[in-house]
Amino acid sequence: MNLKKLSETLGLSQTTVSRALNGYPEVSEKTRLRVAEAARRHNYRPNTRARSLATGRAMAVGHVIPISTKHEIVNPVFADFIAGAGETYSKAGYDMVLSVVPDADEARAYAEMKAKGNVDGVIVHGPQLDDRRIPLLHEIGLPFVVHGRATGASLPYSWLDVNNRHAFERATSLLLDLGHRRIALLNGLETMDFALRRRAGFEAALRARGLEADPALMRSAEMTENYGHAAAREMLSTRTAPTAFLTSSLLVALGVRRAVEETGSRIGRDVSIVTHDDELSYFRNGDDLPVFTATRSSVREAGRLAARMLLDRIADPALGPQHRLLEAALVIGPSTGPAAR
Amino acid sequence: MNLKKLSETLGLSQTTVSRALNGYPEVSEKTRLRVAEAARRHNYRPNTRARSLATGRAMAVGHVIPISTKHEIVNPVFADFIAGAGETYSKAGYDMVLSVVPDADEARAYAEMKAKGNVDGVIVHGPQLDDRRIPLLHEIGLPFVVHGRATGASLPYSWLDVNNRHAFERATSLLLDLGHRRIALLNGLETMDFALRRRAGFEAALRARGLEADPALMRSAEMTENYGHAAAREMLSTRTAPTAFLTSSLLVALGVRRAVEETGSRIGRDVSIVTHDDELSYFRNGDDLPVFTATRSSVREAGRLAARMLLDRIADPALGPQHRLLEAALVIGPSTGPAAR
DNA sequence: TGCCCCTGTCAAAGCGCTTTGGATTCGCTT
């Protein structure tokens, strides 16, 4: 069923039918109802392609997922972010188009989206230091919102981020308050901006007490269970083993827990763990009560909000850059306790 | 840059330029090169909307992600499947459009995709017993491929699946061969078809030895770490504790491991674990050597293949239903050993 | 030389929609 047929059935012109459906004022309420009814009955939906060709708006937003050939990792938080963003898009009648490309082609993917005209804007994932995508998107003139921030970017841009620095500063302070002095940081990849900020928060909290971060207790890697296990195991075997761990994800925390338990120590009594928790839907930090003490911030909610920001930008391109800084909650679980003496 | 401008710059008609770029034979090699060169120089990409309006093909495939309000879980294997499928799409010049909808609206989402004409086909995720989506998609006439199978579907359809039954049958036999008699099955949600098949494999292996499955040793739930931990902990505390566990995902296995270690037993010596491993990129079963004995099948590869199947169907709608059954590898790790006596 | 058939090119129609710029009707006022 298309506009033409529908208008013929109704004995109206395409113009009138179109206006009726799109809420224009110059059509009487009576015909509007008649049209709406017929549209429903025939299950009519305007063809997206034709509509966006006519309007110039694609009614879709893009997400580029780079896959590297080196370490083919699909960011685990990605699924939840997408789910959140998708909710917002659906409600607003927007489509979400994903483009999976080798990371070397990422820049090209954005240019292509613009040239092909199949999206009105994009969300930028996983910003790094001096991220190249920001000037690029400015140049090609595609509205965008960054999930996270890119330290060193000279151009203004819209972003939504968790206050990673503050979160890790608080988490570290908590451990210090509990008497811990040797605290290990198992960070995410420090090519990522968020990891740098977390580290900064960690170091700031130590400095505030006149302590200095021990390089031997700091690691940076892809956030896997194996990484947490290996790093913790190694650190725990030294004479100057840490009494507490601060980890960048639940998965890493799980690895640390395993290593700790292997030594026969008990979590929360002998060794404390604080982790960041993205509240992934399929990987919760406990069902009702938290298992780990954590800095908590829902990445799904971040997706919803970032999508909202982007749609606003698309609706009003003149809008200045917007920023949204989410604070992580600090939830206390049984994985932390006073430092053993 | 659009076709019109490009053809004006070249002093050619739009027809010729279009044909040159699309590889039609009736244009001389000389002009083809000239056109291709100019297109590259001006970074020309045909506008997707206009093109698909003209051709009638959307050059996109859809994935519907239902989110339930009850248990808002985004399937963790989803990200990797999408990544795999996305690779195939990208290479073939197709877009991937995701639609995140409340699960009550899933049927509507498919109908809408068809009516809006923004996809040429869809992939159906997570089929259940007598899945309603299969007759629905037949009815609305949208090409589709199912990832998994739907027992009880009366209409023919194309699918790609892992031989879950066989995998779990082998895994169970392995444990039986090692002398285990009390084997627990921590299955996924048994509303899912794959879980039913895994269970069938498990039971068949037991029956083949004249054993019967003990209901007390079988659980079915969303595959989380907490679930694995709670179930194992409970089972291990009984007089008739199992000596081996068969789990549906690495995450669940992790939970089991935690529970086992809490009792002071050792994995692989006192208690054995075999798990299914989807080879998720962000959650590997060991880096080089496996940590768990596992039935292994890459869900990412499944995504690549399923996407390929769908594209083939789209290219030739007359194609009969196709099936592809992938065998899981059985990899032996240190998590299994002879039953303690 | 004349005819035919390729080869290479083009103009124009059409995909399904929105939107501009009229046209028509209707209800009132004067």
Add this chain to the structure above:
DNA sequence: AAGCGAATCCAAAGCGCTTTGACAGGGGCA
């Protein structure tokens, strides 16, 4: 009765592309 807005509705253009059908020009053949 004529005139005049306001309220409705419509024809047609245009979005950027593909594709049909036609047309020049040139080489081969008799």
